[in-house]
Amino acid sequence: MGAPILSCVSKGVPGIFMDCHMMVAEPEKWVDDIADAGGALYCFHLEATTDPLSLITSIRKRSMKAGVAISPDTPSTAITDEIANAADMLLVMTVYPGRGGQKFLERCVPKVADLRARFPEKDIEVDGGVGPSTVDVCAHADI
């Protein structure tokens, strides 16, 4: 959903925390729109930007928290210490970006464990294919 819908949600549910996972190219383009619409956290894909640190700074300037997502084929080591320490949240995709209803990719779970070991205090999310049969493996990876 885009900024116009977020704006309606924000007006209808005052104080709602809108965690916006932006599966978009050129995530730099949408920071202002999402902030104006009431976004509270702006999560972008590491693969979609050449300058994640500047993007995190732009997100923070608009008073949003910053999240960094990685797609299934991106190793957790692509999230450097500098990037992770600058971000508020790290997101490991457990399906390929594009659509809901895909099969959970268990091979992505070790990335969660690696990030948790490296960043014990950081918020970590997973996205994709999470349900009653897959939630336990996520929880045991220390989300």
Ligand SMILES: O=C(CO)[C@@H](O)[C@H](O)COP(=O)(O)O
């Ligand atoms: O859009 C995506 C993946 O492209 C995810 O953000 C979906 O939300 C995952 O949906 P489910 O796998 O839970 O149906």
